[in-house]
Amino acid sequence: MDPRTTVEAMLRPDLRGRTAYGAPQLEVPVALNTNENSYPVPAVVVDAIAAAVREAAAGLNRYPDREFTALRRALAAYLSRSGTRVTAEQVWAGNGSNEVLLHLLQAFGGPGRTALGFTPAYSMHPIITTTTGTTWLDGMRGVEGHGAFDLDAASAVRQVVEHRPDVVFLCSPNNPTGTALGLDVVEAVHDAAPEALVVVDEAYEEFARPGTPSALTLLAGRPRLVVTRTMSKAFALAGGRLGYLAADPAVTEALRLVRMPYHLSTPTQAVALAALAHADLMLETVDVIKEQRDRVVAELGALGFEPVPSDANFVLFGHLADARATWQALLDRGVLVRDVGIPHYLRVTAGTPDETTRFLEAVAALAPTPTGAAP
Incomplete structure (x- = not known):
């Protein structure tokens, strides 16, 4: 093999140019981007x-x-x-x-x-x-x-x-x-x-x-x-x-x-x-998280967004004019959510009641009415 051969050239062809998986791991007051359980182990x-x-x-x-x-x-x-x-x-x-x-x-x-x-x-x-x-x-x-x-x-x-x-x-x-x-x-x-x-x-x-x-x-x-x-x-x-x-x-x-x-x-x-x-003890937080999830769905809907009814510990919400700009604006307010690559949508994890309040307050402060079209 030519010693000048690059690692990229040696890599399997089907892997070249691909991006590794990686949700941002940032130090923020409210991290709601990776669907973790916000409650510590008892x-x-x-x-x-x-x-x-x-x-x-x-x-x-x-x-x-x-x-x-x-x-x-x-x-x-x-x-x-x-x-x-x-x-x-x-x-x-x-x-x-x-x-x-x-x-x-x-x-x-x-x-x-x-x-x-x-x-x-x-x-x-x-x-x-x-x-x-x-x-x-x-x-x-x-x-x-x-x-x-x-x-x-x-x-x-x-x-x-x-x-x-x-x-x-x-x-x-x-x-x-x-x-x-x-x-x-x-x-x-x-x-x-x-x-x-x-x-x-x-x-x-x-x-x-x-x-x-x-x-x-x-x-x-x-x-x-x-x-x-x-x-x-x-x-x-x-x-x-x-x-x-x-x-x-x-x-x-x-x-x-x-x-x-x-x-x-x-x-x-x-x-x-x-x-x-x-x-039983480890699962005690499940009902509390579900309550916050349903709260997010209800309050985002009242704010004019389009939350998707959820059976998980997170909510996908849309009707955003610019999802990436909204993601950054929330981050600037100390709230990290997930940009999943769907136009006009972001995903937020249901956290503690306080985290949910922080998120909803940050969203409400962004703009009077979301204007993006759902896909």
């Missing part, structure tokens, strides 16, 4: 985590439990609380749900295979897809006579039949729109793609409004269906980096072929187990 749980890590530390000379057996059992027990029985053999976990998604694509994607998602949706889906050499197919949302961000069974099936993907991503509640899917959409997509793995990303499921169903209820008899979750949001454990999934045991067995040895460290397993042992 002191009781902090003590339990510290004790668990301390106990585990004496054995750090040994590799961690490669099968993370106790953690899989605890996650299965937590999921089974919803009324749908999940066994430890159905559970897989990784360092955040992104690693879990990576494992799925390493096992079921790859060169010559395709993954279909319905955008706008979670921006990491196409990024992770590309890193595995899988071809990303950009499906579209929007239902005539309904919201611009809705996805119905007929539209989803039509796109699945057209593209015949190897992996299909469904996001419910969807990020960045906050909209949830009916189980009819999941069932229809699953049936229309008999050779595809169907992945339902439920990272925000704990924040869903009453009556919003989980795809966990569809797992029985559907070995190609996968439901992914995370402890980053409702469990306020974003720094713990623990994501997981439930699926047929054949899927979790396949993921063992692609995971790195001992991929979940002993401290990671200890932290997650301590948090799960206090699940």
